[in-house]
Amino acid sequence: MNNTDWNDYSLETQAIRAGHQRTPEDEHSIPIFATSSYVFKSAEDAALRFTGKIPGNIYSRFTNPTVNAFQERLAFMEKGERCLAFSSGMAAIMAVGMGLLKAGDHVICSRSVFGNTVLVFQNYFAKFGVETDFVDLIDTKAWEAAIKSNTRFLFLETPSNPLIEIADIKALADIAHAHDSLLIVDNCFCTPVLQKPFELGADIVIHSATKYIDGQGRCVGGAVIASDEIIEKYIYPYLRTGGATMSPFNAWVFLSGLETLAIRMKAHCDNAFELAKWLETQPNVAKVHYPGLSSHAQHDLAKRQQTQFGGIVSFELKGGKDAAWQLIDSTKMISITANLGDVKTTITHPATTTHGRLSPEARAEAGIKDGLVRISVGLESIEDIKNDLIKGLA
Numbered sequence: 001m002n003n004t005d006w007n008d009y010s011l012e013t014q015a016i017r018a019g020h021q022r023t024p025e026d027e028h029s030i031p032i033f034a035t036s037s038y039v040f041k042s043a044e045d046a047a048l049r050f051t052g053k054i055p056g057n058i059y060s061r062f063t064n065p066t067v068n069a070f071q072e073r074l075a076f077m078e079k080g081e082r083c084l085a086f087s088s089g090m091a092a093i094m095a096v097g098m099g100l101l102k103a104g105d106h107v108i109c110s111r112s113v114f115g116n117t118v119l120v121f122q123n124y125f126a127k128f129g130v131e132t133d134f135v136d137l138i139d140t141k142a143w144e145a146a147i148k149s150n151t152r153f154l155f156l157e158t159p160s161n162p163l164i165e166i167a168d169i170k171a172l173a174d175i176a177h178a179h180d181s182l183l184i185v186d187n188c189f190c191t192p193v194l195q196k197p198f199e200l201g202a203d204i205v206i207h208s209a210t211k212y213i214d215g216q217g218r219c220v221g222g223a224v225i226a227s228d229e230i231i232e233k234y235i236y237p238y239l240r241t242g243g244a245t246m247s248p249f250n251a252w253v254f255l256s257g258l259e260t261l262a263i264r265m266k267a268h269c270d271n272a273f274e275l276a277k278w279l280e281t282q283p284n285v286a287k288v289h290y291p292g293l294s295s296h297a298q299h300d301l302a303k304r305q306q307t308q309f310g311g312i313v314s315f316e317l318k319g320g321k322d323a324a325w326q327l328i329d330s331t332k333m334i335s336i337t338a339n340l341g342d343v344k345t346t347i348t349h350p351a352t353t354t355h356g357r358l359s360p361e362a363r364a365e366a367g368i369k370d371g372l373v374r375i376s377v378g379l380e381s382i383e384d385i386k387n388d389l390i391k392g393l394a
């Protein structure tokens with residue numbers, strides 16, 4: 001069936017069936033097209049394909065059928081017009097900046113984004129005359145106050161890492177659009193299963209496919225989804241020239257990841273919610289950060305904006321860093337790793353790993369206490385996850 005028809009289907013169906021253009025071999029599963037180049041029918045055919053006057057594959061830096069299938073499938077799921085895949089989530093973020101920004105532009109970025117995203121703006125785009133202001137994710141007024149006449153875009157992740165704060169996407173999209181600027185949402189934590197930023201007014205959605213989209217910790221990849229116009233004018237020319245391309249093998253892994261994404265996300269959320277409620281009853285836990293809890297400051301916003309509350313839980317131990325390290329070292333099953341979105345539960349101490357390069361003052365300002373522990377809740381039995389934590393919590 002024709003690809004455009006998938007718009008009428010639900011996300012669960014799109015995730016399994018959209019994007020595959022069956023070849024004359026009648027294969028049921030999407031093949032890996034391990035080819036760098038393609039053969040043209042004639043000199044004229046080659047010339048026409050290069051100018052884009054007729055469609056068709058040219059060279060796998062920017063056209064590959066397996067990568068294309070991944071792009072089409074993810075675009076349907078996000079309810080976006082067009083998707084381009086990249087070699088990593090950071091490559092996707094880099095591409096958005098390289099495509100959209102020029103010297104003299106201004107960016108507003110949430111203070112609570114992935115560490116390397118901060119560095120991209122602070123260390124690299126700054127070198128080329130792009131100024132970035134970092135603001136508090138949930139302080140909508142601070143975003144508005146930071147807007148300048150040359151603000152090209154606002155950039156955020158929601159929920160944030162590691163404090164799981166929720167930004168009001170709709171309010172920030174309205175602010176961006178009132179000032180002729182764009183809203184970019186890194187939707188890595190929620191995936192389209194839990195949150196659809198375009199329906200709330202976002203202009204560009206970014207993914208690290210490395211996390212929930214793969215879901216089993218095997219490949220690194222990323223994606224940018226936006227309108228045809230934005231992709232065609234700003235992102236595709238950069239991908240074609242800059243070359244941070246997703247490999248066909250990785251696209252094939254991510255395609256099968258998408259097929260189980262909806263049921264995995266539901267199971268991640270169920271386990272995480274259960275763990276968060278249980279942690280709240282533990283005497284040595286000072287605070288649990290999980291948007292499903294009514295104690296969470298943006299619980300109502302999370303309920304409106306997301307279908308479920310996500311797979312990441314963080315919590316503060318009364319005993320500070322020593323208690324946090326002790327808990328982490330007492331686990332037998334849970335993996336000590338900073339990766340997230342895996343079927344395997346992982347545990348980290350943000351203050352000495354992902355956020356260890358921040359000064360103690362900057363960490364305090366970001367609200368990341370020494371007793372904070374972050375868990376990416378996997379799909380093992382929730383009883384086994386609790387049992388692995390119970391000794392260290394005592």
Ligand SMILES: *Cc1c(COP(=O)(O)O)cnc(C)c1O
Nearest residue numbers: 088089090114186188208210221
């Ligand atoms: C991991 C991550 C990235 C970067 O993705 P890579 O695939 O590791 O390059 C970007 N944003 C968020 C929210 C992430 O968790």
